[in-house]
Amino acid sequence: MxxxxxxxxxxxxxxxxxxxxxxDIPAGKIVCVVGPSGCGKSTLLRIIGGLERPDSGRVVQxxxxxxxxxxxxxxxxxxxxxxxWRSVRGNISLVLEDHGIRGERCDAIIDDVLARTKxxxxxxxxxxxxxxxxxxxxxxxxxxxxxxxVMLMDEPLSALDSQTRELLMDDLIxxxxxxxxxxVYVTHNLQEAVRxxxxxxVLSRRPGVIREIVAIDMPLSERTMGDAGLEAKxxxxxxxxxxxxxxxxxxLISVP
Amino acid sequence: MSHEQxxxxxxxxxxxxxxxxxxxxxxxxxFFVLIGLMEIGTQTGFITALTLPKxxxxxxxxxxxxxxxxxxxxxxxxxxxxxxxxxIGTIAGISLGxxxxxxxxxxxxxxxxxxxxxxxxxxxxxxxFVIWFGIDEGSKYALIAxxxxxxxxxxxYSAVDNVDRTLIRMxxxxxxxWRSIVLKIVLPGAxxxxxxxxxxxxxIAIILLVAAEMLGAEYGVGAYIxxxxxxxxxxxxxxxxxxxxxxxxxxxxxxxxxxxxxxxWRS
Ligand SMILES: Nc1ncnc2c1ncn2[C@@H]1O[C@H](COP(=O)(O)OP(=O)(O)OP(=O)(O)O)[C@@H](O)[C@H]1O
Ligand SMILES: [Mg+2]
Numbered sequence: 032m033x034x035x036x037x038x039x040x041x042x043x044x045x046x047x048x049x050x051x052x053x054x055d056i057p058a059g060k061i062v063c064v065v066g067p068s069g070c071g072k073s074t075l076l077r078i079i080g081g082l083e084r085p086d087s088g089r090v091v092q093x094x095x096x097x098x099x100x101x102x103x104x105x106x107x108x109x110x111x112x113x114x115x116w117r118s119v120r121g122n123i124s125l126v127l128e129d130h131g132i133r134g135e136r137c138d139a140i141i142d143d144v145l146a147r148t149k150x151x152x153x154x155x156x157x158x159x160x161x162x163x164x165x166x167x168x169x170x171x172x173x174x175x176x177x178x179x180x181v182m183l184m185d186e187p188l189s190a191l192d193s194q195t196r197e198l199l200m201d202d203l204i205x206x207x208x209x210x211x212x213x214x215v216y217v218t219h220n221l222q223e224a225v226r227x228x229x230x231x232x233v234l235s236r237r238p239g240v241i242r243e244i245v246a247i248d249m250p251l252s253e254r255t256m257g258d259a260g261l262e263a264k265x266x267x268x269x270x271x272x273x274x275x276x277x278x279x280x281x282x283l284i285s286v287p
Numbered sequence: 288m289s290h291e292q293x294x295x296x297x298x299x300x301x302x303x304x305x306x307x308x309x310x311x312x313x314x315x316x317x318f319f320v321l322i323g324l325m326e327i328g329t330q331t332g333f334i335t336a337l338t339l340p341k342x343x344x345x346x347x348x349x350x351x352x353x354x355x356x357x358x359x360x361x362x363x364x365x366x367x368x369x370x371x372x373x374x375i376g377t378i379a380g381i382s383l384g385x386x387x388x389x390x391x392x393x394x395x396x397x398x399x400x401x402x403x404x405x406x407x408x409x410x411x412x413x414x415x416f417v418i419w420f421g422i423d424e425g426s427k428y429a430l431i432a433x434x435x436x437x438x439x440x441x442x443x444y445s446a447v448d449n450v451d452r453t454l455i456r457m458x459x460x461x462x463x464x465w466r467s468i469v470l471k472i473v474l475p476g477a478x479x480x481x482x483x484x485x486x487x488x489x490x491i492a493i494i495l496l497v498a499a500e501m502l503g504a505e506y507g508v509g510a511y512i513x514x515x516x517x518x519x520x521x522x523x524x525x526x527x528x529x530x531x532x533x534x535x536x537x538x539x540x541x542x543x544x545x546x547x548x549x550x551x552w553r554s
Contacts, residue, residue, distance in 0.1 A: 082456055102462050112457035116475045116552040125471060126461040157552055177461060 032096045032103065032180045032213070033058050034079065039088035041074060047238040048074050049085070054232060054241065056181065058094075059211040061251075063224040066234030067272065067279035072217045073185050075239065079215060080104045080183045096180035101130045105179035109186040111166045113158040113173075119145070120154045123173045130177070144172040147206065164195035168202070175206075182214040188223060197256070200226055204251050221268050225261045226254050233271050236279035243271060340521040348526040362530065365496060365508045368424065369534075372431025373492045380436045380488070381481060384443020388477070389469065394444070401440050409434045410498045417503075427499045434495040435488040442484020443477065450476035479553065482546050489538045493531065508534070 034056040041049040048071040056062050056079075064072050077083040079090050081104060096103035106112075113122050120141055127137050145151045148168045158166055167187060174182055188196045200223065206212070218224055224231045231245040247264055254261055322342050328334035329341040352358040386393045387401075409430055416426035450473050458468040500509025508530050515523035 080460055082460060102460075104460075106457065106460040108453060108457060110453060112453050114454060114472065114475070126463070129461070129463045129467050159552070173461075 033093040034181060034213075034215075035091050035093055036079065037088050037091065039075065039078060039085045039090070041071070041078065041083070041085045042238075049078075050238040050240050052088070052234075052239065052241055054244075056213065056215060058180075058213050060229040061207065061214045061216055061227050063216045063218060063228030063231045064234060065218060065221060065224050065231060065268065065272065066239060067236045067276040068219065069279060070234045070237050070275075071239035072219075072234060075234075076106075076183050076185050076215060076217050079181075080106055082106075097178070100178045100180045101132070102126065102177035103180040105174045105177055105182055107167075107170050107174050107182060107184040107187045109189055111158070111163075111170045111190075113166055113169055115158050118155050118157055119150060119161075119169050119172075122158070122169060123176050126173055126177055140176050144175045147175060148172040148202065162195075163191050164199060167191060167199060171203075171206075180213060182212055182216075184214055184216045186218055187216075189218070189220070196220075196223070203227060204254075208252050221265045221272075224268065225265045227251070231264075231268060233268065236275045236282065242275070340525050344522045345525040345529065348522040349529065352526060358530075361506050361508050361511045364504070364506050365500065365534075368427045368431060368499070368507070369492055369496050369538075371424075372428045372496070373435050373489055375428065376432035376435030376492070377439050377485060377488065379432070380439025381443050383436075384440045384481075385447055385469070385474070385477070387440065387444040388447025389473070398444075401437055404433075405437045405441070409495055410502075413499060413502055422503060427496070427504070430499050431492050431495050435492045438488040438491060439481075439484055442487070443481050446477035446480025446484070447473060449480060478549055482542060482550065486539060486542050489542065490535060493535055493538065497531065 036052055036054040036056075039049055039052040040047075052075060054062070064075065066072050074083065078085045081090075092103075114125065117125060123141050123144065124137055127133075127140060132140065141154075142151070145154060148171055150165065150168055150172055153161065153165065153169075158169070161169065167190070171187070188199055191199065204227070216223075216227055225247060228247060229251075231247065233242045233245065234240065235242045245264065245268060247261075249258075249260060325334070325339060326342045329336065329339055349358075352361075383393075383397065387397055388394075412433070413426060413430055416429045420426045420429045454472050454476060455468060458472050463471070496507075497509035497512065500507035501513045504510045508527055512524060512527035512531075515521075515527060
């Protein structure tokens, strides 16, 4: 299933946030969205996932999601959004129960996703007992459990320290390599963008318009830390963003 | 030029505090010390018999109450009234509070009404309740129910307002039904606020219970206290008051028990 964004515009009151954003999200690819703070990245993601209605324009699905996909458009949130009163297992079963998946089938799915995210031992733990990195792995496991056609990830690694971020990036790459998923990955970390993105969409400062789409052809599994080609791309992206970021920074200060 | 070592001194500790710990027995010790002081004061005559009864006499009255079976005769109706009234009031309050939290129209329509009812001293309405629900138990249930209802409504809808919206959006993004979002996300998320509201409203319920029993009941802790008071029988008065305190501590312990059962995920 591909997604296509057609001329998305959105404002909050008089604040224009997104302006005429059109974008293709091809199946099996990770599309990273980068842009200065407050440019509407999260808003765009919510619109793609149907949590917010754009003022104009629309998001269309091309083709049917796979038949076994329980929740085709699935979010991974920056702040994990785990229910603190449910165990790791309970947090995953939460999203399966409602789709009529219980009992053995539910257990099988949970065991599978926990194994894939290396969390099997923590099945009974409560979120407060887990480190930030593990919480985000639980959130990723929960997203994998519903077999999404497209994963919508809003700065999933921003709340984590840089070492944990590296580890989780490796985890995401190995998950993708074994079983390529489609993802829209919002980040403000350019290093993450060049490691994970097949395409990197650079948004301007608010109102967000697409400034450029940078493609990286190198296969994900071959991208390593400190690779010269990736560093060059990262530098290129930073130059694109620099003026925008400076301007956005000043704008935020001048807001009454 | 001097080669003196710069003076060393340790950094002064200035953290700590502001972290309530659980210390057992201190509460009980304070209680016993106070009673002990009262006993010594009354025994020595430093406190006259008209000011305070001897704690040992109050205890004697209590023992007599127990042995004569009068204790249960007064306590049972009181506890029943409290249980029935508070159950009706809190269940209605939680349901309405959740509706106010969830539906904008209910909120717009009923929040002003609740604000209008809240400050009315409910005891002033007892004559009205007597007409509506009868002089017997009905009016007492109604009074206690109304008294617990309003604080529960307010506590519940503010608790619902404070449920983390990102958790609700998460539920929606995984395609959970409205019912599941309310039952599995909103309600557990609001539970800490609801339970701390329950503590307050149950204390109010005990106050109203006594007031209602003072205004017309044959048996009940309130009636017992009123009778003792009108005879200036300080021993019995204090025995009655002590029973109320124990009732209050019991109710609070019950809420504490529910809290540890339902909110174990917090600490
Ligand atoms: N529900 C809302 N109501 C009003 N304004 C909003 C709302 N959500 C976001 N905004 C505003 O819209 C703008 C874009 O917000 P958005 O969260 O999409 O930015 P972002 O690119 O994700 O920023 P960040 O990098 O800080 O996450 C911001 O200026 C924000 O203040
Ligand atoms: Mg954001």
